[in-house]
Amino acid sequence: MIAAFTLDRRQVLLGGGALIVGFSLRGAAAQEAASPAKRPGSLATTPYLDSWIRIDADGRITVFTGKAELGQGIKTALQQIAAEELDVSFEAVELVTADTKRTANEGYTSGSHSMQDSGTAIRHAAAQARELLIAQAAQRLNQPADSLRAENGAVIAPDGTRLGYGELIAADILHVEAQPSSKLKDPASFKVMGRPIPRVDIPAKVTGGAAYVQDMRLPGMLHARIVRPPSYGATLTDVDGAAIEKMPGVVKVVRNGNFLAVVAEKEFQAIKAMLALAAAAKWQEHPQLPAERGVRELLTNLPSRDMTILNVSDPSVSGLRSIEATYTRPYQAHGSIGPSCAVAQLVDGAMTVWSHTQGVYPDRQAIAEMLQLASDSVRVIHVEGSGCYGHNGADDAAADAALIASLIPGRPIRVQWMREQEHAWEPFGPAMLTQAKASLDAEGRIADWHFEVWSNTHSMRPGGAGCLLAAQHKAEPVAEPAPKPLPLPEGGGDRNAIPIYAFPNAKVVHHFISQMPLRISAMRSLGAYHNVFSIESFMDELAALAGKDPVEFRLAHLKDQRARDVVQKAAEAFGWAQDQKPPAGRGYGFAFARYKNLAAYCAIASEIEVISDTGRARLVRAVAAVDAGQIVNPNGLINQIEGAIVQSSSWTLYESVTFDDTRITSIDWQTYPILRFSAVPDTIDVHLIDRPGEPFLGSGETAQGPAAASIANAVTNAIGKRLRDLPLTRQRIRAAIEA
Amino acid sequence: MMSLKINGQDHQVDAEPDTPLLYVLRDDIKLNAAKYGCGLGQCGACTVIVDGNAVFSCVTPILLLKDKEITTLEGLGTIEKPAPIQRAFMAEQSAQCGYCIPGMMMRAQALLQRNPNPTDQQIRAELAPHLCRCGTHMRILRAVHRAAEMMTRADAGDQGGTL
Ligand code: FES
Ligand code: FES
Numbered sequence: 001m002i003a004a005f006t007l008d009r010r011q012v013l014l015g016g017g018a019l020i021v022g023f024s025l026r027g028a029a030a031q032e033a034a035s036p037a038k039r040p041g042s043l044a045t046t047p048y049l050d051s052w053i054r055i056d057a058d059g060r061i062t063v064f065t066g067k068a069e070l071g072q073g074i075k076t077a078l079q080q081i082a083a084e085e086l087d088v089s090f091e092a093v094e095l096v097t098a099d100t101k102r103t104a105n106e107g108y109t110s111g112s113h114s115m116q117d118s119g120t121a122i123r124h125a126a127a128q129a130r131e132l133l134i135a136q137a138a139q140r141l142n143q144p145a146d147s148l149r150a151e152n153g154a155v156i157a158p159d160g161t162r163l164g165y166g167e168l169i170a171a172d173i174l175h176v177e178a179q180p181s182s183k184l185k186d187p188a189s190f191k192v193m194g195r196p197i198p199r200v201d202i203p204a205k206v207t208g209g210a211a212y213v214q215d216m217r218l219p220g221m222l223h224a225r226i227v228r229p230p231s232y233g234a235t236l237t238d239v240d241g242a243a244i245e246k247m248p249g250v251v252k253v254v255r256n257g258n259f260l261a262v263v264a265e266k267e268f269q270a271i272k273a274m275l276a277l278a279a280a281a282k283w284q285e286h287p288q289l290p291a292e293r294g295v296r297e298l299l300t301n302l303p304s305r306d307m308t309i310l311n312v313s314d315p316s317v318s319g320l321r322s323i324e325a326t327y328t329r330p331y332q333a334h335g336s337i338g339p340s341c342a343v344a345q346l347v348d349g350a351m352t353v354w355s356h357t358q359g360v361y362p363d364r365q366a367i368a369e370m371l372q373l374a375s376d377s378v379r380v381i382h383v384e385g386s387g388c389y390g391h392n393g394a395d396d397a398a399a400d401a402a403l404i405a406s407l408i409p410g411r412p413i414r415v416q417w418m419r420e421q422e423h424a425w426e427p428f429g430p431a432m433l434t435q436a437k438a439s440l441d442a443e444g445r446i447a448d449w450h451f452e453v454w455s456n457t458h459s460m461r462p463g464g465a466g467c468l469l470a471a472q473h474k475a476e477p478v479a480e481p482a483p484k485p486l487p488l489p490e491g492g493g494d495r496n497a498i499p500i501y502a503f504p505n506a507k508v509v510h511h512f513i514s515q516m517p518l519r520i521s522a523m524r525s526l527g528a529y530h531n532v533f534s535i536e537s538f539m540d541e542l543a544a545l546a547g548k549d550p551v552e553f554r555l556a557h558l559k560d561q562r563a564r565d566v567v568q569k570a571a572e573a574f575g576w577a578q579d580q581k582p583p584a585g586r587g588y589g590f591a592f593a594r595y596k597n598l599a600a601y602c603a604i605a606s607e608i609e610v611i612s613d614t615g616r617a618r619l620v621r622a623v624a625a626v627d628a629g630q631i632v633n634p635n636g637l638i639n640q641i642e643g644a645i646v647q648s649s650s651w652t653l654y655e656s657v658t659f660d661d662t663r664i665t666s667i668d669w670q671t672y673p674i675l676r677f678s679a680v681p682d683t684i685d686v687h688l689i690d691r692p693g694e695p696f697l698g699s700g701e702t703a704q705g706p707a708a709a710s711i712a713n714a715v716t717n718a719i720g721k722r723l724r725d726l727p728l729t730r731q732r733i734r735a736a737i738e739a
Numbered sequence: 740m741m742s743l744k745i746n747g748q749d750h751q752v753d754a755e756p757d758t759p760l761l762y763v764l765r766d767d768i769k770l771n772a773a774k775y776g777c778g779l780g781q782c783g784a785c786t787v788i789v790d791g792n793a794v795f796s797c798v799t800p801i802l803l804l805k806d807k808e809i810t811t812l813e814g815l816g817t818i819e820k821p822a823p824i825q826r827a828f829m830a831e832q833s834a835q836c837g838y839c840i841p842g843m844m845m846r847a848q849a850l851l852q853r854n855p856n857p858t859d860q861q862i863r864a865e866l867a868p869h870l871c872r873c874g875t876h877m878r879i880l881r882a883v884h885r886a887a888e889m890m891t892r893a894d895a896g897d898q899g900g901t902l
Binding site for chain 1: 762772777778816817818828839844864870871877
């Protein structure tokens, strides 16, 4: 049961004019009394308006979101939404993000959910707050509410009388549960939403302001470094910490089972001591990794639970010519540029953790369980880190800091991982295998579609202390929980495995593999990256078999008008033509998906250049068309799509985690190469299709799959051969050219 | 004790001589812009300017920096009075998470001080040592072009540099 967090009215009143407020747990009773009609977005679980919006007596407006800024610009977008529906200026709103003491529990900031969950909740809460303020003014002025209007932080009567929001709020009128529907503003009247308002976080980031958890410096803060085991499952057999504790600045060597760390006054002292401690530590390692086995062999040899997730048939249609293909994706790394970091402090039995976690509430619960503290003795506050693109080392670093802080009460402990640790210990995006088989009817349309996907789960997020490295490594380890498939319609390994195209006969099977030879978890777009790569590669293979243009062929199977619109827009903006002929050494490719089949639509056309001597491929030009519903900040949305295309091109052309039978061997940027400026495209054009009045559709991950497939299709177009194993490295392309 | 000249000011630093500049900047001088990314000279997040050249502060021990002019992003301008390159990055909204950005800006600044009119190819080649995981590259390139324009215009005012 998720408990509703609401403002405690007495605490509000105690604060007097300054309105010092805190949150208190009201329990679930209020929630159970909720009306049966579902409230929009996260209002469904946190219904009180004052959990989202607070207006002080002096008119100051604070908006609370349980979501976190990850560099995706969510703060700016949410502030725009609140300002718009409250009828105040953008600058008038102060936004508070994920903090277990102050904001609603909105779970994880992931899956392109922030706009759908929090954006929707804030929009409705703001609209309802505005209407309550108008109703309050109507009562005070003894005038009908519909004769009044809200403008710039005040309610205004026809005679020009103004009542500021601060004056009206005194009655604590926002401490009510939200209604299921709201009087939302007409998009035609928007002043703040739909505009490219500059991101609020950028000025500090480009001038050296304190912008990240890495930049926190609390009074008395100590620096800690972890000495991780050299490999999964290694056990610490011997270490002499005494000599290390005598090193300059060293405060403490921490050993708890296989958890080994050092704490020092200054950061570089901690690093030197970490190196000495690592040299002193003796580990027993266990060769247990499936080295030298390709993804195909690895995944098909692990036991799986098999689920048919789509089965439609129309016996009146049958195919004549069929083809099949197998596609693979290796383990891939999030590879944040800034290794994970956290600060933790234990004061009077209460632990505070500052973390770039994607889920402050789940992380709090996991840390409390690890430390055997009551969860209300732990507070987790989100502070930005380097971009994470899913579940990286953030939660683990938070647990590291908390475990160490629990041993040194009073002193804030800052932990930052080393590059090698982030690369070796982050939970990777899982390897995947897909098999596709389809047949065409006499007209060259797809009559029959069969698709199978083999994958681990795509989330091992906490989820309990057992998901945290520190809890797994300490003397009394907490067992890792059993992995679970993520449920459809969003899915995990099967995300986007169900085709969006209309096929008369179709079967899709998800082979869920519970054994996880490598540590894995959520990476931007989860299974959608590989499933869309596979489906959209296979659509091109089928188009070729049918002798049809790839764009035409997709449109012939696509009923959803919004899907057709992005496909047509991307094709047109790219200059796609049925009889197009790329110059020598170049290729054109196209791909489309609707993320999760329920979020934003994205079509991408790509131009690739392949150097045939080396096999090196470069994305030269990409043109994307995106429909994310009602657009809140067009520039922010374009930034996300541009970034997703560039990032996906790096995954697709270069990246795979490597390992021997014991250790992860891709442990830095030399052994795990990613895209560099020399390979950056000449141009990326993003075209947005705005849908005023339509719901927000999550867009942060929508381009990952289409970008990959459009690149693969363009490579095929350039070299006349199909590559089905990711990444499309120059060695593989070279081998295909020579074959 | 060692004396370092950072952003035009002399600092007495109590750190061992093998300490990489990055940790002195962050831990002793309490500057934020230079970031730890790899500590290996592989990503560029820690880049600062030393005597006009972009260097990786994570692999530059302070013992090599006696009598050198060290400039960090903080030394170019402030949030109230941003330097052209800072204004350019704001204008182009050239950040997602932004973690890589200060390092990129310092290398670009060093380039523009040397060559006020670089070609697109020259900018790309110059930034080759720098990694960005968010895929902000297109905007970073646009911002560097914009900064070049701003700095060559007569009205650009402060060029950025030691305050
Ligand atoms: S932190 Fe210095 S190059 Fe990466
Ligand atoms: S903006 Fe995030 S790493 Fe470059």
